[in-house]
Ligand SMILES: Nc1ncnc2c1ncn2[C@@H]1O[C@H](COP(=O)(O)OP(=O)(O)OP(=O)(O)O)[C@@H](O)[C@H]1O
């Protein structure tokens with residue numbers, strides 16, 4: 001990978017939310033929502049961020065969007081104009097305003113994210129007006145083009161969001177997010193509020209647009225099937241940390257972390273006789289306020305040994321581009337989703 005291909009480089013990113021108690025609002029503990037996450041996204045590719053509820057996926061996305069200041073770490077973003085990368089973790093508001101058009105977001109709930117008092121034309125056109133990109137006839141032309149790109153009827157542009165179905169509303173959100181031709185779109189569970197039948201249409205639309213505009217996605221989901229369909233590379237997170245990071249194909253064919261294996265064994269299978277091989281995870285997901293010592297996954301891991309309770313396994317490079325944070329990654333022969341006939 002040459003440096004010029006890298007769009008986003010996240011290094012040792014942390015977000016610890018303080019928990020305050022009492023009248024003096026004294027800080028009594030911290031939620032380690034994100035606790036040392038590193039990955040990179042190349043121009044035009046999709047990085048999938050997967051893990052159980054509460055593992056810190058949204059918090060990573062919000063730090064990249066500038067909604068949260070990281071507690072520690074850096075977020076290097078290379079602007080498309082060829083200027084040197086800027087660290088979004090320490091950027092000043094003026095520079096962030098300049099970068100804002102290049103980084104956009106698609107949310108989970110397309111209804112909550114659309115202003116009910118604005119027409120579709122206004123919703124999609126607003127970023128173009130605010131950023132002084134287009135007005136008058138040019139604005140109309142651009143909005144028309146975006147509406148068509150997301151498969152909506154141009155004659156419906158004067159309608160309000162409530163007149164549309166969930167899937168159509170997500171199309172409107174996508175048109176708005178794409179209006180400034182961003183280089184990076186953070187999509188946080190963009191289809192999980194939609195009917196299953198509509199989910200595939202929205203995913204395919206997002207992929208078509210990626211082809212057309214060459215943008216990169218940070219795709220956040222707990223659905224491994226969608227992640228696989230969408231992603232070039234995958235980051236598997238558990239209580240704020242990266243357990244495994246590799247190209248999608250490697251992850252599905254040959255996971256190297258027991259947590260990934262367990263997640264995969266629960267994907268629907270086309271071979272019912274293999275259902276008995278599902279790994280039922282013991283216990284609850286770890287508490288990010290007080291994560292277990294050593295490997296945070298060790299209390300639930302089928303393969304844990306004494307060292308796992310005492311020593312934090314580093315994220316080790318097992319082959320080019322394949323990293324896993326497990327003391328036994330090299331010895332274990334874990335089963336991928338494909339061997340279980342997974343239906344994704
Ligand atoms: N503003 C906040 N203040 C305190 N704790 C927070 C805050 N936002 C998130 N958290 C906590 O940080 C952890 C990570 O939350 P986050 O929303 O990033 O997880 P997630 O992986 O997106 O989960 P989900 O799949 O349910 O969306 C959780 O324990 C959550 O309760």
Ligand SMILES: [Mg+2]
Pocket residue numbers: 057058059
């Ligand atoms: Mg979330």
